[in-house]
Amino acid sequence: MNALHPKKLLRTKWTAVQPVARNKHFLVVKVIEPDPPATATEWVELEAVYSGTVTRIAWKTLRDTTLWRQGWV
16 A cells, blocks of 8 residues: 555545445545544544535544545446
């Protein structure tokens, strides 16, 4: 898998291996910056393509290939 960096995640496409609330395809719509800017980014918001619901997850979980696949598969 390609190396992920939180600053490059905005507008990337992801497919959930197991559907999340009946949604499988997601787009990163927001990278949540930490309150003290010197700390690392921890969260991103994913928007479901079909329903438009927004879910907040830790961006590092996108590295787990048992949960997420990069792109729309």
